[in-house]
Amino acid sequence: MEEKFSWYRNMPPENRSWVGLVAQAGIAAFTEWFRHPDQKAAVSADVFGTAPRELTRAVSLQQTVQMVRTTIEVVEDRIDDGLTETPEESRILREGMLRYSREIAFATAQIYAQTAELRGAWDARLEALIVDAVLRGEEDDALLSRASTLGWAARTDITVMVGLAPNDDPEAVVDGMHRAGRHRPVAGYDGPGLSVLAGVQGDRLIAVVGGVTGDPVVVLRALAGQFAPGPVVIGPVVGELTAASRSAEAALSGLRAAVAWPDAPRPVLADDLLPERAVAGDELARACLLEEIYRPLAEAGSALLETLSVYLEQAASLEAAARILFVHPNTVRYRLRRVTDITGLTPSQARSAFTLQIALVLGRLAEAAKPL
Template structure:
């Protein structure tokens, strides 16, 4: 951000006599010390936050107040003046210790005190020109302070975006070591919170800010950054309890994502576990095109068959391992599931094929759902079970 051009004070335009201007400025310079002392006393009495600052910060505010009053004298004389130069006396770290609102309080209090001191310490003939000058000067200082804070915020935002992008890249690459957790901590991220990773198409830049605000309203912490043609989002916070709850929350953010599927990985413990969630979400996002009839926002586990067919070894092991083994643990459940699927999901046909009562079929189907989490009477879940049985038998062979 380029600094504004120098401004010139109001005294030359008000007082035509060079001799009179010199006399006014001489009398003003003689009382600047008293004005500075009165300003600090007013800060102490009017603002509680001033008394809570450490001694070093109070000392720098003293320097700033003195610099501001001296700058008023130079500006009033018509010398070249840039408002930002008043703040050059203080270190850059002061912008992190004193908020913009506190800086406004400082400018307002200094202006009020200088006006009061003009009435108390200077002749009546000097007051009108000096009062008009301090009003214009305080405006210049306020704009200068706003410019400094805006520049600091812009630089901080750019720096935070770079750190956020490196954290996202490390999660995608499964390289979440201590240095990555430290970078996330500098962004205010709670590294111990449960997380899920969601992947969608990259939206327009403006939508990312809206996504952040909407996530905050839902109680979700968010780290996000485009990664190629995909948007990778890490959601965390107390609102993340389990995968299904997280998926429902992410579904409420659909208007802020680009068109296309949104795939949510399983919940993980802390940012260190986020790579597993990211891997599953990325695999699901690649395979989502094979199930366009599915919901727009879905869990990666909802796409296990498509992921397995697209070459995801983790999905194959989940289907052929955990799901199949929970079914194969009972021979009668496995036989009933296969018979039910082979009979076109008909209770009566299954009972005839297995020589058991239809109520027995219903009872066993209920047990199959309890054991695997999938209901054979649902067409989609029956497809998952069929794929699990096929892969399980292949792995066991």
């Protein structure tokens, strides 16, 4: 093995010693079984039981197959070198080697399958803990440590997607989300695969997604297909995993409020559901509408707020708003363009008008609540 395999030459002395003991144990177990061929060969205990369980982490399945094949080749060479006295004895010994090699192969597959199953179960529990920690708002280094244990590669551009979970086995649902994140066939986007941590909690499917560069709706559209029918909400993109709880809070709030917007796109940004979230009692959404819409308009001058309010009350009629304000329609048109420049919302569009109307209501309530 030292002559043929570089991986064996580069192994620490302790592991090389264990590999040698396993090979010797295999030959000794074969010799004992060949003396008593009627007995069932306990390959797993006799051969692999000599090595610690940690060796399966240091030696891959492919390397184990190479080790077993080399050991068998050495024994077969000894047969050809005169280990037996007659051709019949040589034939019987070779047949015994074939039968025992089959048992070795099955035992190897079983050991690595059990190791993979245990590792997969541990990874699944750890992933569920990470998703739960994000939802509960944990923002410490332990979260990063757990994620790195699972091979989490994303450093920035992290968001949380929430929606209804399919009526399927939770493990299959999570595996499907992982596959969608790795491959993600999105038209017009050629970026790298996404890092995904997912979990099923009750009837909800939560996905923590890293590496979301560009438009989140475009990048994550393929992942939306992993959710059950119904709304799928994307939280704001944050800079690091320890801040993902803020994205999760907004996404969950959006999922609760999405019923108020039956025609919402799928997936939909939590920020696009700000008015529904505010009406449903989300204080963060109310604060966003105040800080990002009402206050900038108020600081730009009372004329903008007054013009916007009258325009919305007059069913988006420029002429009617101009008559009430005693100004030319072009003045109303100019002020509305200023509203769009400040807020990014177009008052003539129904959805934007609804958001602006809720922001005006919240702003007036906030102004009325100020102490005199």
